[in-house]
Amino acid sequence: MTVRHAVVAGQFYPQQPEMLEKDVRSYMDASGVVASPSQVAALVVPHAGYVYSGPTAGFAYARVRGAEPKRVVLLGRSHRYAFRGASIWPSGGYESPLGILPVDVNMAAILAQEFGSGAPEEAHETEHTLEVQAPFVQVAIGTVPIVPVLFGDEAGEWHVEFGRMLALFLEPGDLVIASTDLSHYLTEPQAESIDNESTGTILDRDPAQLARRLATGACSMCGGAAVVAAMAYANARCAVDWHLLDYRTSAHASGDTGHVVGYSAISMEYDEEGSEQ
Numbered sequence: 001m002t003v004r005h006a007v008v009a010g011q012f013y014p015q016q017p018e019m020l021e022k023d024v025r026s027y028m029d030a031s032g033v034v035a036s037p038s039q040v041a042a043l044v045v046p047h048a049g050y051v052y053s054g055p056t057a058g059f060a061y062a063r064v065r066g067a068e069p070k071r072v073v074l075l076g077r078s079h080r081y082a083f084r085g086a087s088i089w090p091s092g093g094y095e096s097p098l099g100i101l102p103v104d105v106n107m108a109a110i111l112a113q114e115f116g117s118g119a120p121e122e123a124h125e126t127e128h129t130l131e132v133q134a135p136f137v138q139v140a141i142g143t144v145p146i147v148p149v150l151f152g153d154e155a156g157e158w159h160v161e162f163g164r165m166l167a168l169f170l171e172p173g174d175l176v177i178a179s180t181d182l183s184h185y186l187t188e189p190q191a192e193s194i195d196n197e198s199t200g201t202i203l204d205r206d207p208a209q210l211a212r213r214l215a216t217g218a219c220s221m222c223g224g225a226a227v228v229a230a231m232a233y234a235n236a237r238c239a240v241d242w243h244l245l246d247y248r249t250s251a252h253a254s255g256d257t258g259h260v261v262g263y264s265a266i267s268m269e270y271d272e273e274g275s276e277q
Contacts, residue, residue: 024140053181079222085151119152160229237270
């Protein structure tokens with residue numbers, strides 16, 4: 001079994017399992033969000049250190065607490081490697097201090113054959129984007145099979161098509177999670193302005209528009225490719241009810257309003273009857 005070992009435990013989140021689980025539960029509990037896991041097709045969640053983005057992530061994961069998907073697909077953008085296509089961790093699992101989330105080997109192989117294009121698996125080894133989601137998945141959902149996917153280039157039509165195709169491969173009830181932070185190192189007023197544009201564009205439910213606005217700088221997020229793919233997936237699944245669950249900046253934790261990072265939690269949901277296509 002090929003396990004992708006945790007590399008940011010003790011830095012981005014607590015290394016002690018008891019403390020880590022307590023923190024994750026406290027973030028979800030503090031959100032006040034009512035769980036409705038059968039309605040959620042996809043989530044957008046942040047990936048910074050928990051002291052900064054954990055409370056925002058708690059809003060998203062509280063919405064899917066108790067979900068029973070056959071698999072969870074984790075989408076992120078590599079911060080260190082540039083490549084075309086998608087790098088998919090093929091087997092084994094993703095480790096956190098709470099244990100190992102097993103990889104859905106069959107689905108990983110299908111997606112790698114369809115989208116991999118020889119993208120490097122080593123992109124995962126030091127990348128925090130997906131690792132920081134593992135404890136939240138483990139506490140909110142449990143030990144569920146995952147498919148870890150990293151993109152290596154800017155958001156575009158390829159990622160829209162990835163999301164559309166992903167909807168053909170996955171089953172109703174599966175969950176897609178896109179990992180991204182928003183603007184980086186602006187003043188808080190500047191961040192709030194551009195982040196409002198970014199979250200508003202997501203809620204417009206047009207992934208191609210988001211890709212265009214990211215290219216022009218009208219929107220800003222490091223995981224734009226992942227968000228575009230998740231949006232296209234949710235649209236293909238006919239998830240029509242999208243919500244901004246939380247937005248804040250790092251200033252909420254640090255008090256520094258001069259150089260902030262923005263975080264959002266967004267759910268892409270089916271209608272009130274929870275119908276899945």
